[in-house]
Amino acid sequence: MPADITSVGAVTGHGLGCEPLLSAVLAGRSAIRPLTRFSAEGLCSTLASEAPSDEVLVAAASRLGQPPARDRATRLLLAAAAEALDGRDLRPSVRRAVVVGTTKGALELAVQGWEAGGVPTEDVLGAPARALALACGARGPVLTVGAACASSAVALGEALALLEDGVCDEVVVGGTEALHPFVYRGFHALKALSPSPAAPFDAGRSGLSLGEGAAVLVLEAPGCARRSPVAVLGGFGASTDGFDQTAPDPTGSGLATACHRALQQAKVGVEAVERYHAHGTGTLLNDRMEAAVHASLFGGRDVPVYGIKGSVGHTLGAAGALDATVCALTLRRGVLPPIANLQRVDPSSPVPAVQGVARPSPGALALVANAGFGGINTALVLRRWEAGR
Amino acid sequence: MTVPVAISAFALWTPGGVGFDEVPLQGAPGPGLAAWPDAPSLAKVHPRARRPHAQATALVQLAHALLSAREAKTGVPPAPPRQELDVLLGTQTGSSAADLDFLDGLKTRGAGFGSPSTFVYTLATAAPAELALAFRLRGALTTVTAGSLSGVAAVARGAARIAAGHCRACLCGGVELGSLGGRRTSGISGHDILALFLLEAAAADAPWPTLQQWEVGFSPAPVSEASRLFHTPESALLALASSIARARTGGAPQQLDGSSPEGHTASWTVAPSPGGVP
Structure with a gap:
């Protein structure tokens, strides 16, 4: 059963809101800049895409009427939710669920506990979803899902399943991830960070750039939507490679299975x-794998490829929800955004990438791909909403 | 589509011991998992393993024993092919042991010299992903967090997937491991626990207990006094396992509902297998 996406909200390195995000993505602008939130001295990159300050996030979220969150991932999520829930009917009588995807949740609270010599008692993974549930009066399931860098794509899939099960009428779905030295140093240890802004599918690419952000989408069962939909979420698929903890299966068969x-x-x-x-992280292994997926799925058909990680960085658990948000907005506008920082497509991973400038596209059906550590693969099918369909 | 959901097997590893289709005795003095002298050797069951973190190793060992026993059983419907198995595990503790291990490394060696092989396991999905690597699984793989009802929520959502026809079988349950060496890494879970439940699409007369009803919800206000409060993830998992163990012996359907300190709620009903003890 499809679901209508009836509201969206986002916070990224381009600031608060979907409109600044969409403008920047369509212009091919990148928010990947020198890191300011913590020191990256001695690491292989000093870049990241940073969201607005905590003060700005707290101010944006204040209209939800909740106390300020204690961790940045929750602050990001609530700031995105403030946009998505603006003007919506949040009566508890609506059967509303919450599903949030994140990889580390409120990690900083755990780190604070350990650094103080104690044992953290916080619900680190579940804190953002619980805060969102309190903000929107949810009484349905309130779930946090983890699936590495596909976490919030899985959240969208789980939301679709909850609507299909009939256990709720509306699901507030989110993805959130905050930059933290722990994660930054981890990706440095894996030698995955690029010293220059990530350039997915580019011949000169040298790795990924981390980012932070959040997106919140409201999904409703078709025919029950209380607002004119932005787009329609038509389907979700997932699979596992069973190949390696970090490297994707180079044949792309796992991601292709998720797409099918x-x-x-x-x-x-x-x-x-x-x-x-595309998931489009800007790592050699990912880009080659996705080129293989494109070839196997479309058999040489010129299906345009774009992605947003050159623009907002790799936001890990938030990536799937941000991808779905941008996909929905660009489908509605009938436009294909360029891949930021892409100069020349790598001939060893050839894809018909959108380069340079945005271009009009009448296409109404999109595949959104995500992949993560552990060989996790997901795909979403999004369709432009058309009245009467 | 509503497909009957059977619980064909379960396994628990707790501080009290290891149990298959039964709940180990509780009351062990320490919070860590009990020694399991008969645990399958990782080298035999996962020859491609590199250096899995301790949680991942324990999970692979228990899952191997559970799946092997199910596959060896005769006189029952054949076991689902492993490549069709979804994995959906609940966790509130997440990867706290690997997280603290990685942080310790950063402190000892410096910010630029974190251990990449430890960092890989600082995801809640890393230990479950080791199952996919070990057994070449191809289904979906996800973790779920819903306070102390995380493992119960995972079973509920796994049952929903099967009932809706989205998968044929799902390895569900809870992974709450908060020990690193002799230290506790999380104060959420008082005792470590691995609880795995194999859920299968099955005919209504299958020789196993069936999940007849499941529900998860959220209520920030205190729920009724009749509802049981599960303070820790292991208490909820043990209650679920106990209800299934009772249903395996026949009798009346086992109905239970409860809530978590975080506001999550759950209820489930396990019906005995129609043919009695499988």
């Missing part, structure tokens, strides 16, 4: 896909 499962759930064939929103 999503298309099957959406009841459309692969020939109907008119754009491919």
Whole structure:
């Protein structure tokens, strides 16, 4: 069963809100800049895409009527929720669920506990979802889902399942991730960080750039939507590579399987896909894997490829929700955004990438791909909303 | 589509010991998992393993024993192919042991010299992903957090997937491991626990207990006094396992509901297998 996406909200390195995000993505602008929130001295990169300050986030979230959050991931999520929930009917009588994807949640609270010599008693992973549930009066399931860098794509899939099960009428879905020295140093240890801004699919790429942010989407069962939809979430698919903890299966068969499962759930064939929103991290292994997926799915058909990690960095657990948000907004506007920082497509991972400037696209059906550590793969099918369909 | 959901097997590893289709005795003095002298050797069950963190190793060992026993059982419907198995595990503790291990390394060696092999396991999904690597699983893999009802919520959502026809079988349950060496890494879970439940799409007359009803919700206000409050994830997992163990012996359906200090709620009903003890 498809679901209508009836509200969206976002916070990224481009600031508060979907409109600044969309403008920057369409202009091919990158928010990847020298890191200011903590020192990266001695590490292989000093860059990241940083969201607005805590003060700005708290001020934005204040209209939700909740006390300021104690951790940055929750602050990011609530700031995005303030946009998505603006003007919505939040009566508890609506059967409302919350699903949030994140990899580390309120990690900083745990680190503070350990550094103070104690044992953290915080619900580190669940804190952002609980805060969002309190803000929107949810009484349905309140779940935090983890699936590495596909976490919030899985959150969208779980929301679709909850609506299909009939246990709620509306799901507030989010993805959130805050930059933290722990994670930054970890990606440095893996030698995955690029010293220059990430350039997905570029011949000169040298790794990923981390980012932080959050997105919140409201999903409603079709026909029950209380607002005109932004787009329709038609299907979700997931799979596991069983190949390696960090490297994707180079053949891309796992991600291709997830794409087929999503298309099957959406009841459309692969020939109907008119754009491919890539995971596009900017690492050699990811880009080659996705080029293989594109070739196997589309058999050389010129399905345009774009992605947003050159613009907002890799936001890990928030990535899937931000990808879905940008995909929904660009489908509605009938436009394909360029991949920020892409100069020349790597001939060893050839894809029909959107380069340079945004271009009009009448295409109504998109595949959104995400992949994560542990060989986790997900795909979403998004469709432009058309009245009467 | 509503497909009957059977619980064909379960396994627990607690401080009290290891149990298959039964709950180990509780009351062990320490919070860590009991020694398991008969645990399958990692080298035999996961020859491609590099250096999995301790939680991942324990999870692979218990899952191997559970799946192997299920696959070896005769006189029951054949076990689902491993490549069709989804993995959906609840955790509130997450990867706290690997997290603290990685932080310790940064302190000892410096910010630029964190251990990459430890960092890999600082995701809640890393230990479950080791199952996919060890057993070449191809289904979906996710963790769920819902306070102290995380493991119960994972079972509920796994059951929903099967009932809706989205997967044929799901390895569900809870992973709450908060020990690193002799230290506790999380104050959420008083005792470590691994609880795995194998859920399968099955005919209504399958020789196993079936999950007849499941529900998870959220209520920030205190729920009724009749509802049981599960203060810790292991208490909720043990209650779920106990209800399934009772249903395996026949009798009346086992109905339980409860809540978590975080405001999550859950209820479930396990019906005995129609043919009695499997």
